[in-house]
Amino acid sequence: MSDIILRGRVHKYGSNVNTDEIIPARWLNTTDPVILAQHCMEDIDKDFIENVKPKDIIVAENNFGCGSSREHAPLAIKAAGISAIIANSFARIFFRNAINIGLPILESPEAVKAIKNGDIVEINLNKGIINNTVTHKIYQSHSFPEFMQKIIKTGGLLEYIKK
Amino acid sequence: MESTITEKILAAHCGKKIVEPGEFIEPKVDISLLNDVTAPLAIKEFEKTKDGKVFDKNKIVLVMDHFTPNKDILSAEHVKLVREFSKKQKVKHYYEGGNAGVEHALLPEKGIVCPGDVVVGADSHTCTYGALGAFATGVGSTDIAAAMVTGKVWFKVPNSIKFVLTGKLNKWVSGKDIILYIIGLIGVDGALYSSMEFDGPVCKKLTMADRFTIANMAVEAGGKNGIFTPDEITEKYVSKRAQRRYKFYKSDKNCRYLKIIEVDCSKISLQVATPFLPSNTKAVVDIKRTYINQVVIGSCTNGRIEDLRIAAAIIKKGKKVNPNVRTLIIPATPKVYSEALEEGLLKIFVDAGAIVSAPTCGPCLGGHMGILASGEKCVSTTNRNFVGRMGHVESQLFLANPAVAAASAIKGYITIPDEI
Numbered sequence A: 001m002s003d004i005i006l007r008g009r010v011h012k013y014g015s016n017v018n019t020d021e022i023i024p025a026r027w028l029n030t031t032d033p034v035i036l037a038q039h040c041m042e043d044i045d046k047d048f049i050e051n052v053k054p055k056d057i058i059v060a061e062n063n064f065g066c067g068s069s070r071e072h073a074p075l076a077i078k079a080a081g082i083s084a085i086i087a088n089s090f091a092r093i094f095f096r097n098a099i100n101i102g103l104p105i106l107e108s109p110e111a112v113k114a115i116k117n118g119d120i121v122e123i124n125l126n127k128g129i130i131n132n133t134v135t136h137k138i139y140q141s142h143s144f145p146e147f148m149q150k151i152i153k154t155g156g157l158l159e160y161i162k163k
Numbered sequence B: 001m002e003s004t005i006t007e008k009i010l011a012a013h014c015g016k017k018i019v020e021p022g023e024f025i026e027p028k029v030d031i032s033l034l035n036d037v038t039a040p041l042a043i044k045e046f047e048k049t050k051d052g053k054v055f056d057k058n059k060i061v062l063v064m065d066h067f068t069p070n071k072d073i074l075s076a077e078h079v080k081l082v083r084e085f086s087k088k089q090k091v092k093h094y095y096e097g098g099n100a101g102v103e104h105a106l107l108p109e110k111g112i113v114c115p116g117d118v119v120v121g122a123d124s125h126t127c128t129y130g131a132l133g134a135f136a137t138g139v140g141s142t143d144i145a146a147a148m149v150t151g152k153v154w155f156k157v158p159n160s161i162k163f164v165l166t167g168k169l170n171k172w173v174s175g176k177d178i179i180l181y182i183i184g185l186i187g188v189d190g191a192l193y194s195s196m197e198f199d200g201p202v203c204k205k206l207t208m209a210d211r212f213t214i215a216n217m218a219v220e221a222g223g224k225n226g227i228f229t230p231d232e233i234t235e236k237y238v239s240k241r242a243q244r245r246y247k248f249y250k251s252d253k254n255c256r257y258l259k260i261i262e263v264d265c266s267k268i269s270l271q272v273a274t275p276f277l278p279s280n281t282k283a284v285v286d287i288k289r290t291y292i293n294q295v296v297i298g299s300c301t302n303g304r305i306e307d308l309r310i311a312a313a314i315i316k317k318g319k320k321v322n323p324n325v326r327t328l329i330i331p332a333t334p335k336v337y338s339e340a341l342e343e344g345l346l347k348i349f350v351d352a353g354a355i356v357s358a359p360t361c362g363p364c365l366g367g368h369m370g371i372l373a374s375g376e377k378c379v380s381t382t383n384r385n386f387v388g389r390m391g392h393v394e395s396q397l398f399l400a401n402p403a404v405a406a407a408s409a410i411k412g413y414i415t416i417p418d419e420i
Helices: A033-038 A072-079 A092-101 A109-114 A146-154 A157-162 B005-012 B039-046 B073-089 B103-109 B124-132 B141-150 B175-186 B201-205 B208-221 B232-239 B305-315 B334-342 B345-351 B402-411
Strands: A005-012 A057-060 A084-087 A105-107 A120-124 A129-132 A137-140 B031-035 B060-063 B093-095 B118-121 B135-138 B160-166 B195-199 B225-228 B259-264 B271-273 B281-283 B294-297 B326-329 B377-380 B396-399
Touching: A033 A072, A057 A109, A057 A120, A072 A092, A084 A109, A084 A120, A092 A105, A092 A146, A092 A157, A092 B141, A109 A129, A109 A137, A146 A157, A157 B039, A157 B141, B005 B135, B005 B195, B005 B225, B031 B039, B031 B103, B031 B141, B039 B073, B039 B141, B060 B073, B060 B103, B073 B093, B103 B124, B103 B208, B103 B334, B118 B124, B118 B141, B124 B135, B124 B208, B124 B225, B124 B232, B135 B225, B160 B201, B175 B208, B175 B259, B175 B271, B175 B281, B195 B208, B208 B225, B208 B232, B208 B305, B294 B305, B294 B402, B305 B334, B305 B345, B305 B402, B326 B345, B334 B345, B377 B402
Parallel strands: A005 A057, A057 A084, A084 A105, B031 B060, B031 B118, B060 B093, B118 B135, B160 B195, B160 B259, B195 B225, B294 B326, B294 B377, B377 B396
Antiparallel strands: A005 A120, A120 A129, A129 A137, B271 B281, B271 B396
16 A cells, blocks of 8 residues: 655644534534534634635644534544644643544644644655655654554544444 | 553453553453444444344443433434334344433442453543443444444553552542542643552542542543442442443552552642643632533533532532522433432532523533623533533633532632632
């Protein structure tokens, strides 16, 4: 299998972006990813939905996705077109939800520190390499255990279990 | 090798002698929990599987508590979907309407979760059951969909942080103040991925209600689980409730901890978490005068009978809540409601001008039954005060214990019970 390369423009956020901000509970009366995406990040960045383009990348500091267990949060982000999230750290339920629904996430404090809002970043998902195409700086993130990589590649946990 | 209580429970559920922090495991799950917000997604995922049968209809719990009584048509459709699923799968534990209560108050009360269990729930506050000496943690809907198929869930064995609670509790100081104080100390990611084990002389005296409140908010420090060593107080609580056989585990004397943090509880005064993080904790007496528009006393954190008794003791007969403060009292379960009715607490609340609601998570997550307008401020006994958590993005939420909430409802600003 050839390496998966993701390339997109960065939307950068700070620490403790929580699931109430990613998708407020007032929209949890639906599970439709298209509707969820229309309200993604609206309580932290009301322009996000206007600005986001397919394949874009979210970069954030510590504890991204803290708070509720709502899987609607990574679903909304994925459906909004985001191809990957890079952060210093992820809250643990968000971490497993993202993997379970096949949304790539990477941890790299060095990359987070250096990457600026609007930079174009390229990620080699298999190798965990992050390339800031604006500064030409390369960062290596930790690689995930093989079974997590397989879950992401097959498109989610249920697909993985079926195999 | 010496193991922590969390490691022992996890090992026992994988058929292993020991498990070590960092190890990936797939333990068997005793109870998988879903609510009306997280169940529809899980059912959608579950239905992708071929044979479409749950692995064990007795080990799945569905509680319709978040947007219930159904707040709108979409929510009603969700509950209908879950109800039909539960009928088709003959799920033993389905709770709706007058049988439903806030899940993390309901499950221990009914003895559905027991000491020594591995419990997973598609709700972050599933960690509440650690108060019983169970390993309990929040996961996502897809995790539960998978657990409904296989009876298992994937985990990384967490490191453990031990909190040794010493000293003597000050007047009105409760489990809520202890956990808010700890979150303030270590931050909202201070225990990220770790198990928070509560120990020390203060723990041995804490009521089950206080233990539930403390374990409940472990997730607000990023913890995977919060856990207490079961003892006589646990035994007294579970022996008359447990629907299954249960087992008490305890940590070995010399087991490894990532950190051991001593907390002198004598230094803890009444706490309030100011907007917009549960870690923004301060002593109530140290904050400047803050007028409020709403008080909420309820939730999986502080909606138990003990909490309502405290609130009623402050509001008492003859007192009125401040006319500027909508005061919502939400008994967490039908049983709590019934007990509060029998004890005359609900009459005290209603006569004081408070609103008594049916059991629901409602306002805690900004669902319904008490949403805030822009600029409004609320003192709540719930667990999160994020931006927009209870309504408008420009509303503000202050987290406190039921005594502080009740006192603030009377005064109209955030204050301590001794002011009443």
